[in-house]
Amino acid sequence: MDPVDKRELTILSEIGRIATSSARLEEKLQRIIDVVMRGMEKDGASVFLLDASGKNVTLVAAQGLNQESIGTLTFPLGAGIAGWVAQQKVPLALADPYSDPRFQYVPETGIERFRSLVAAPIMDEDRCLGVIFVLSQPAWTATGSEVTLLTTIANQISGVTKSTQLFQSIQDRLAELATIHEIGMALTSTLDLAQLLSLIAANTTQALHARGCTIRLVNLPEIQSLTGQSVDRFVSDAVRDLDANFGEILAARTVQERRPLLIEDIRNDASLAFIPDRPAGSLLSVPLIFHERVIGVITLYNPEDGSPFSEDDLQFLATIASGAAVAVENAAMYERMEYLANEAKARAQELSILYDVGTAMSATLNLDRLLRIILTAATMGGTGLGFNRAILLLTNERTNVLQGMMGVGPSSWEDASRAWTEVARKHKSLLEWIQTGELFEPRDTEINAIARTIRIPLEPASGVLAMTALEKRPFNIVDAASDPLVRPGLRDILKVDSFATVPLMAKSRAIGVILVDNMFTKRPITEHDIRFLTMFAQQAALAIDNAINHSNAETMNRDIRVMHEQLAQSEKMAALGVMMAEITHEIRNPLVSIGGFTRRLARKLTDPEAIRYIDIILGEVARLEGIIHDNLAYVKNVSPLFTRQRLNPLLDEMLAVFEEEMRQRGIRLEKSLADNLPDVEMDAQQMKQAAVNLVTNAMEAMERGGLLTVRTSLSAEKNEVVLEIGDTGPGVSSEAMHNLFNPYYTTKVKGTGLGLPITHRVIKSHKGTIVFRNKETGGALFIVRLPLPKEA
Amino acid sequence: MKKILVVDDEENICRLYREELEDMGYEVTTVCDGTSALDAMDKAVYDLVTLDMRMKGIDGIETLRRMKEKNANLPVIISSAYEEFKNDFGSWCSDAYIVKSADTTALRETIKKILG
Numbered sequence: 001m002d003p004v005d006k007r008e009l010t011i012l013s014e015i016g017r018i019a020t021s022s023a024r025l026e027e028k029l030q031r032i033i034d035v036v037m038r039g040m041e042k043d044g045a046s047v048f049l050l051d052a053s054g055k056n057v058t059l060v061a062a063q064g065l066n067q068e069s070i071g072t073l074t075f076p077l078g079a080g081i082a083g084w085v086a087q088q089k090v091p092l093a094l095a096d097p098y099s100d101p102r103f104q105y106v107p108e109t110g111i112e113r114f115r116s117l118v119a120a121p122i123m124d125e126d127r128c129l130g131v132i133f134v135l136s137q138p139a140w141t142a143t144g145s146e147v148t149l150l151t152t153i154a155n156q157i158s159g160v161t162k163s164t165q166l167f168q169s170i171q172d173r174l175a176e177l178a179t180i181h182e183i184g185m186a187l188t189s190t191l192d193l194a195q196l197l198s199l200i201a202a203n204t205t206q207a208l209h210a211r212g213c214t215i216r217l218v219n220l221p222e223i224q225s226l227t228g229q230s231v232d233r234f235v236s237d238a239v240r241d242l243d244a245n246f247g248e249i250l251a252a253r254t255v256q257e258r259r260p261l262l263i264e265d266i267r268n269d270a271s272l273a274f275i276p277d278r279p280a281g282s283l284l285s286v287p288l289i290f291h292e293r294v295i296g297v298i299t300l301y302n303p304e305d306g307s308p309f310s311e312d313d314l315q316f317l318a319t320i321a322s323g324a325a326v327a328v329e330n331a332a333m334y335e336r337m338e339y340l341a342n343e344a345k346a347r348a349q350e351l352s353i354l355y356d357v358g359t360a361m362s363a364t365l366n367l368d369r370l371l372r373i374i375l376t377a378a379t380m381g382g383t384g385l386g387f388n389r390a391i392l393l394l395t396n397e398r399t400n401v402l403q404g405m406m407g408v409g410p411s412s413w414e415d416a417s418r419a420w421t422e423v424a425r426k427h428k429s430l431l432e433w434i435q436t437g438e439l440f441e442p443r444d445t446e447i448n449a450i451a452r453t454i455r456i457p458l459e460p461a462s463g464v465l466a467m468t469a470l471e472k473r474p475f476n477i478v479d480a481a482s483d484p485l486v487r488p489g490l491r492d493i494l495k496v497d498s499f500a501t502v503p504l505m506a507k508s509r510a511i512g513v514i515l516v517d518n519m520f521t522k523r524p525i526t527e528h529d530i531r532f533l534t535m536f537a538q539q540a541a542l543a544i545d546n547a548i549n550h551s552n553a554e555t556m557n558r559d560i561r562v563m564h565e566q567l568a569q570s571e572k573m574a575a576l577g578v579m580m581a582e583i584t585h586e587i588r589n590p591l592v593s594i595g596g597f598t599r600r601l602a603r604k605l606t607d608p609e610a611i612r613y614i615d616i617i618l619g620e621v622a623r624l625e626g627i628i629h630d631n632l633a634y635v636k637n638v639s640p641l642f643t644r645q646r647l648n649p650l651l652d653e654m655l656a657v658f659e660e661e662m663r664q665r666g667i668r669l670e671k672s673l674a675d676n677l678p679d680v681e682m683d684a685q686q687m688k689q690a691a692v693n694l695v696t697n698a699m700e701a702m703e704r705g706g707l708l709t710v711r712t713s714l715s716a717e718k719n720e721v722v723l724e725i726g727d728t729g730p731g732v733s734s735e736a737m738h739n740l741f742n743p744y745y746t747t748k749v750k751g752t753g754l755g756l757p758i759t760h761r762v763i764k765s766h767k768g769t770i771v772f773r774n775k776e777t778g779g780a781l782f783i784v785r786l787p788l789p790k791e792a
Numbered sequence: 793m794k795k796i797l798v799v800d801d802e803e804n805i806c807r808l809y810r811e812e813l814e815d816m817g818y819e820v821t822t823v824c825d826g827t828s829a830l831d832a833m834d835k836a837v838y839d840l841v842t843l844d845m846r847m848k849g850i851d852g853i854e855t856l857r858r859m860k861e862k863n864a865n866l867p868v869i870i871s872s873a874y875e876e877f878k879n880d881f882g883s884w885c886s887d888a889y890i891v892k893s894a895d896t897t898a899l900r901e902t903i904k905k906i907l908g
Contacts, residue, residue, distance in 0.1 A: 584873070585873040585874060588873035588892060589802045589804075589873055589892065590804070591894060592802075592804075592805055592808065592873070592892045592893060592894050593802070593804035593808060594894065595893070595894015595895065596805075596808035596812070596894050596896060597804075597808060598894070599895070600808075600811060600812070618894065621894045622894070622895070625893055625894065629875070629891075
């Protein structure tokens with residue numbers, strides 16, 4: 001066997017052994033060239049491999065050269081011997097490389113120790129993976145079989161490299177999968193959105209060896225535009241500026257294009273050309289897509305080693321992003337549900353407060369007690385509304401003034417903490433508190449004193465309290481000192497910077513105002529507080545309105561009682577008057593006799609002295625008659641008595657009396673009385689008399705029977721009640737019509753002729769009118785109009 | 793000679809009126825209640841009646857009504873100690889309303905005016 005053949009076999013079997021070991025590629029190559037060097041009885045050997053870009057070859061293993069050059073010595077394709085061989089893909093044996101123009105001397109390598117070399121390309125099919133060198137310190141002119149041997153060895157190395165690289169990539173893929181799995185595990189570990197976003201940012205940053213990460217969420221679920229997106233940053237200082245300058249723009253583009261975006265070099269990227277002064281850096285931007293909806297963007301900045309991100313990195317990030325999107329959506333959903341659940345809980349709590357307060361309020365009609373309940377509810381923590389102090393003011397519509405009625409709240413920190421501790425300790429419900437006792441001493445508190453001093457005109461110039469009632473809306477005063485609505489007087493007595501006011505609205509009237517503050521806890525009054533307080537105030541206002549109406553009704557009852565008493569008094573007076581009338585009557589008759597006969601006597605007497613006496617008697621009689629006249633003038637005002645009442649019942653009652661007579665005389669009655677006629681101011685006796693006269697008149701006109709019509713209605717102008725009484729008699733001649741309302745004029749055989757004049761006079765004394773006309777169908781028609789009371 | 797019927801339940805008033813009216817030249821008959829007055833009207837024809845209001849038996853208003861029924865054209869002067877009967881519609885068909893007084897001038901002048 002040829003010594004070369006034997007060497008070859010030894011070397012190749014060694015290489016085969018190394019290839020199947022589990023060592024890393026660099027280590028395998030190192031051991032292979034060691035075998036090759038010794039097998040070929042030379043002093044040095046090295047391997048260059050093509051890098052990922054395919055444009056350079058880099059020293060990855062060396063024997064006899066300075067080990068520092070491994071990983072750093074690089075030639076572009078075509079440059080140096082290694083670059084030339086890699087490009088030309090042919091072996092090259094140089095007995096004296098230093099004189100060859102392709103040779104490039106790199107002193108750090110220690111190549112000058114060698115005189116001669118042989119290089120062979122490591123080929124995979126027609127692709128060059130790298131170059132293997134064998135170096136010799138003595139001058140060496142390689143034989144053809146030696147070059148062939150090295151080419152064969154190179155082929156072997158190709159196999160080793162490929163399989164090792166494959167193995168390596170499988171290993172990497174496995175590691176990636178492990179990372180993805182880990183991240184996936186992490187993502188399902190929390191439902192807290194903020195925590196989740198931090199976790200995603202931290203994991204991706206770590207897995208891709210990035211310097212920073214930004215996650216932007218498109219606002220969920222309504223808004224899909226990027227305006228108003230929220231940002232979660234996990235960014236080191238090193239890339240803060242990058243994010244500030246490019247994060248937003250790239251996120252917007254990612255959302256728009258809905259696909260991952262890789263920018264290898266910000267400085268040279270054409271798509272970013274519109275931004276001036278771009279720094280160096282690399283970016284990955286991947287959309288978080290859930291159910292075809294972009295819910296956010298995850299952006300990674302600058303790998304730690306300064307190299308650009310690769311397509312692999314992008315793919316990896318996209319894989320993580322798809323999992324992350326689901327987790328983010330879940331967390332966001334959970335957050336929304338949690339928010340809704342909390343909202344529901346808060347609403348339930350508020351409803352329970354309103355219910356308690358409503359129950360308590362409905363239990364009393366005493367205004368003072370009611371106001372205390374309302375203010376206690378407003379100031380009670382825990383189950384109440386929880387303001388520190390509350391003042392209630394009511395409007396006085398008559399005087400147009402807003403009057404402070406009551407204030408409730410602690411006077412000092414000590415008082416406050418005592419009360420609140422008690423509330424916390426006793427675990428009583430609001431209702432129990434209200435029913436069983438007072439939280440604060442009711443009367444002599446400072447806030448109550450303050451409340452009762454407030455008395456302001458209901459006009460805009462009076463400031464925020466009046467404005468609350470006038471504009472019927474709440475005010476939240478944050479800085480009393482600078483707010484022009486807060487008058488200095490109010491500021492001085494309240495001694496707080498912030499307070500709120502809400503109107504007490506009952507039946508769309510502002511019946512008062514509630515003012516609340518947090519003097520001791522200094523807790524800001526939120527919009528939500530105001531909303532709830534407004535709701536509470538609405539309920540309170542209705543209860544107050546009720547109580548006030550009730551109290552008004554009581555006052556009215558009192559008034560009615562007084563009126564009754566006055567009436568009784570005037571009845572007594574009337575009785576007294578009647579008695580006096582009787583007495584004066586009894587006195588007047590004898591006086592007439594005394595005076596009358598004395599006068600007669602005077603005519604018969606001639607004695608001047610007797611005449612003088614008689615004059616005295618007559619003078620005294622005249623004086624007594626004068627006294628009686630004056631007395632009776634007073635007494636006679638007792639009648640008639642006007643009262644407000646309905647006309648229809650009076651007519652019904654009156655007509656009932658005539659029923660039998662009408663039947664006997666063959667007169668039919670057609671009665672049509674309007675429903676719901678307003679009351680009329682009248683003397684019932686007189687009015688009945690007037691109506692009787694008209695009906696009698698009509699009946700007498702129909703001697704052979706006929707139809708009597710009685711109608712009532714409201715006038716078109718709604719200011720009069722109209723009574724029409726008609727008959728089907730002969731009507732009235734024009735001569736008789738003239739004298740119709742004249743006393744003593746009668747066309748009737750019997751009767752005084754007084755009926756119609758009396759009726760006329762009654763109607764006139766009621767300020768009404770009576771007219772007569774002959775109906776076209778025959779018969780007479782009287783139309784009486786009675787005015788309605790002015791204020792009705 | 794014109795005949796006057798005086799109706800009054802006060803005997804002294806009847807006597808006073810009679811003397812005063814007889815002095816004026818009238819023939820005077822006096823009765824002391826409504827029923828007697830209506831009876832008297834059936835027995836004789838009078839030219840004028842003075843009628844008291846408040847009397848025992850049927851009162852002046854009712855008497856007046858019945859008198860007017862008998863003779864609607866008979867002048868009747870109400871002569872009452874009460875002023876308030878002026879408000880009673882029943883009294884309206886009288887020809888005059890005179891409040892009794894010791895001074896009979898108003899009565900005498902009213903009668904003179906009616907009887908001419």
